[in-house]
Amino acid sequence: MAENPLFVSLYLDEDVSGQLASLIRQRGFQVVSAIELGRIEIPDEDHLAFAASHQLTLFTYNEADYIKLARKWAKEGYTHAGILISDQFSLRQIGELLRRMLNFLDQVSAEEMINAFRYLVDFK
Numbered sequence: 001m002a003e004n005p006l007f008v009s010l011y012l013d014e015d016v017s018g019q020l021a022s023l024i025r026q027r028g029f030q031v032v033s034a035i036e037l038g039r040i041e042i043p044d045e046d047h048l049a050f051a052a053s054h055q056l057t058l059f060t061y062n063e064a065d066y067i068k069l070a071r072k073w074a075k076e077g078y079t080h081a082g083i084l085i086s087d088q089f090s091l092r093q094i095g096e097l098l099r100r101m102l103n104f105l106d107q108v109s110a111e112e113m114i115n116a117f118r119y120l121v122d123f124k
Helices: 018-025 044-053 063-076 091-107
Strands: 010-012 031-033 057-060 083-085 117-119
Touching: 010 018, 010 044, 018 031, 018 091, 044 057, 044 063, 057 063, 063 083, 063 117
Parallel strands: 010 031, 010 057, 057 083, 083 117
Antiparallel strands: none
């Protein structure tokens, strides 16, 4: 990954379909999924630490746990590449999820996501 990337690179946590990663990659963006990497059934903080160490914005449906983690990390002085939260989408809704993700990726820079907490609903 570049030292100061312009575009957000994503890490999809294990609750998000790996199919979404493939669809985003086809459009030229960098994305990896926990499922693709075999990073399943691990603590949320491990997902965030992995994403942070690779300058990846974490995408999840798990708002409650990641809000707590973001607050904990801020209090302890840790930096992350951002957390993007969404309501859960079914596989039948993957087109709408992809559309919103592409809107997000087109509108928000990697720098803007540093230590940020954003909601995908804002990118309808």
